[in-house]
Amino acid sequence: MKKLFRVLIALSLIMSIKVISYPVIANAQSDSNSEKEVIRLTASGQGFSDRALQKITDSDFYTFSRITKGSGLSFQASAPVKTLYFIFERPCEWILTLDNGTVIQGGEKGFLHETVVLPREVREFRFNASSDLYLCDVYAFADGILPDWVQLWQPPCEEADLMVMPTHSDDELLWFGGVLPYYAGELGYRVQVVYLTNHNLAPFRHHEMLNALWTVGVRNYPVQSEKFTDTLSSMGSMEKAANVFGRNRVLEFQVEMLRRFAPKVIVAHDINGEYGHGAHKLNAATLLDALKIYEDPSIFPESAEKYGIHRVQKCYLHLWSENTIFVDWNNIVLSKFGGRTAMEMAETGYLCHKSQQDAYSVAKSGRYDCRKFGLAYTTVGPDTPEKNDMFEHVEFPEKSELPTDSSLSEAAVSQTDNSPTAARPAAKKVTKPPVIMISIFVLSGGVILFIIFKSSLTRYRKTRRDN
Numbered sequence: 001m002k003k004l005f006r007v008l009i010a011l012s013l014i015m016s017i018k019v020i021s022y023p024v025i026a027n028a029q030s031d032s033n034s035e036k037e038v039i040r041l042t043a044s045g046q047g048f049s050d051r052a053l054q055k056i057t058d059s060d061f062y063t064f065s066r067i068t069k070g071s072g073l074s075f076q077a078s079a080p081v082k083t084l085y086f087i088f089e090r091p092c093e094w095i096l097t098l099d100n101g102t103v104i105q106g107g108e109k110g111f112l113h114e115t116v117v118l119p120r121e122v123r124e125f126r127f128n129a130s131s132d133l134y135l136c137d138v139y140a141f142a143d144g145i146l147p148d149w150v151q152l153w154q155p156p157c158e159e160a161d162l163m164v165m166p167t168h169s170d171d172e173l174l175w176f177g178g179v180l181p182y183y184a185g186e187l188g189y190r191v192q193v194v195y196l197t198n199h200n201l202a203p204f205r206h207h208e209m210l211n212a213l214w215t216v217g218v219r220n221y222p223v224q225s226e227k228f229t230d231t232l233s234s235m236g237s238m239e240k241a242a243n244v245f246g247r248n249r250v251l252e253f254q255v256e257m258l259r260r261f262a263p264k265v266i267v268a269h270d271i272n273g274e275y276g277h278g279a280h281k282l283n284a285a286t287l288l289d290a291l292k293i294y295e296d297p298s299i300f301p302e303s304a305e306k307y308g309i310h311r312v313q314k315c316y317l318h319l320w321s322e323n324t325i326f327v328d329w330n331n332i333v334l335s336k337f338g339g340r341t342a343m344e345m346a347e348t349g350y351l352c353h354k355s356q357q358d359a360y361s362v363a364k365s366g367r368y369d370c371r372k373f374g375l376a377y378t379t380v381g382p383d384t385p386e387k388n389d390m391f392e393h394v395e396f397p398e399k400s401e402l403p404t405d406s407s408l409s410e411a412a413v414s415q416t417d418n419s420p421t422a423a424r425p426a427a428k429k430v431t432k433p434p435v436i437m438i439s440i441f442v443l444s445g446g447v448i449l450f451i452i453f454k455s456s457l458t459r460y461r462k463t464r465r466d467n
Contacts, residue, residue, distance in 0.1 A: 037147050039081055039140040045073040056135055061207040064089045064136040072128035075138065080121035082143035085150045086114050089134030089203055099124040111221060113151045113210050136207070151214045153221040156261070159310070160192035160220075162390070163263035167196045167283045168230055169209035170353045173216070174360055175274055175318050177370030178329030178342025179267050183390070185217020185345065186334040192261045193222040196250070196283045197230040205355060212352035216345050217336070225253055234279040241278035250282060254290035256303040262310035264394050267373070270319040274368050284317055291315060291377050313380045313394050320374025325387040327371055330364075346370070 043053045048065070055063040056073070067073065084096075086106075093107035099122050106116060107130070118125075121143065127135075139150070146152075162183050166172040172180060172193055184191035193213060199205035206224075213222060227249060234241040242250070268287050273280035291312060297304035316325070329343035337345050347362050363370045373390070375383060380393040 037141065039142060040078040041138060041140050042076045042078075043073050043138075044076075045071065047071065048073065056138055059137060059139070061087050061136045062204050064134045067127075067129040067133050067135055069129050069131045072126055074126050075124065075140075077123045077140050080123060080142060081125075081140040082118055082121050083141040083146060083150075084116045084118065084125075085139040085141070085146075086116070087136040087138075087207065088112050088114070089136055092133035093130040094133065095128040095130060097126040097128065098122050105130075109153075109155060109221075111153050112206055113153065115146075115150055115152045149211075149214070151210060152219075153210075154219050155221060156223055157190050157192040157220045158261075159190070160261040160263040161189040161396075162191045162265045162267065163257070163261050164191065164193045165196070165257070165266060165268040165283065165287060166193070167269060167277070167279045169195060169199060169205055169224075170212070170350065170356050170360070171269070171280070173212065173346045173350045173353075174362055175269065175368060175370055176267055177346045177362060177364070178327070178332060179390075180213070180218055181216040181334060181337065181345035181349065182327075182329070182332055182342045184219070186332075186336050186342070189391075190220065191218055192220055192263065193218060194257050194261070195222065195224040196253070197228045197234070197279060198224040198226060200226075200229050201231070202355070205353075208353045208355060212349040215352055216349040223257070227253060230279075236278045238273070238278045238281035238285065241282040245279070245282065247282070247286065251286045251289055252300050252303075254286050255294045255300050256307070258290055258294040258312060259303045259307040259309055262307075262312075264313045264396070265390050266312060266315040266377075267390065268315065268317055270368075271317055271376075272319070274318065274363075287315070288317075288376060311379060313378065314375060314390065315377035316373040316390055317376045318370070319368070319372055320376045323375035323378075323382050325373050325375065325383055325390070327373065327388050327390070329371055343370075 038059075041057050043056050045053065052065040053073075055065045086094075088107075089112075091107070091110040091112065093105070096104040096106065096116065098104070098118065098120070100120070102119060104116065104118070106114060127138070141147075141150070162179075164172050164176060164179060166176070180191065180193070183189045195209075199209075209222065228245045231244065234244045266287070269280045269284040271281065271284045271288075273284070293299045295309050295311070297309060329346065330341055332342040333339055334342060334345060340348070343362070343364060350362050351357070365371075380395065383389075383392050
């Protein structure tokens, strides 16, 4: 009987462990995106060393090779190729010549990550530089559905539902948490990310940025100001950052972005710069100033004439102390990301910023909690008591489908759903079972079963003796 009791207790413990175990979050690139889906390419070119050629096919965007104007590379593929995915160190224009003489020109959009669907399958093609350029990687794929890490960027929005305005690449996840995974990835809003600074002094961060944005569901290509390069000199006070960048130049940039993208809702930095970063402070302060003047066409008239003026309905600042809202990214489940929460996807996206992993982590709680925002500007009134939705009271005209890039095949475009969502589905709440209660319940069940079994056995033995 003692052995039986031990077996029942052990089974109860196993059941409780099984109940309270949750799936581990997988890497951003799933098993379905293994290397076997990438067709092997061999590159050759006069004047290129073996090491230079290797950098172009090593699947490592931290390395690149220079291709001078007028020179080129020839590629041979191990299988028929229908789609090419290029990663460039800097924006550039280029020319592809297929094996039958067909010429394709690209690079006009300025995308660093660009996917090209060829008009026919080829095994050989030539890549030529229209000007000096730096090529990081080339990937080749057969006809059909592409792996989800291949990026098919849409141009920046003409009119954005939401404009997110971080200072540096990675701020959009560190301080704003699940904003992008939820509103862009899950709900399909037209989301435009606009960075105040660029990372031209550390170009690899551009690739980390694009990989992170793509991972969390952003599909419109981000904008970085070319006027303001990220430097250590901008990290001090707001006055120091203003001296580096020029406060009026930053204000002009903010006004231009409001007019260019006509956002309905804006999300931006803490007015105190989160941990006190001067450029964060300057970004938030000039944005609030821009919201006061952007509707006046006599101020910075060039952008008013170019883009017109459209009214912003709401602006949220991280940690703003008035009209506060709390969006619990931990309890918003995203069906388009396999049931992960918005917070989990923010952390997954941040993993793409490989160079920043030792510096920061997503502010899930505490002083810089990425779930806390305040409504700093509104033309549609305050939020209602629930205060957990940035699009509450926002007015939408009838939406039309986003245009797709005509250079992409149906198979390539079917990789992802880029259509906007007319009606917002309600946030789905995470319902994880209370671990302690379930454990007690299972253990109690085992004990009760044991008592019932022992009682039945006693009655059976008594019956046997009576007979």
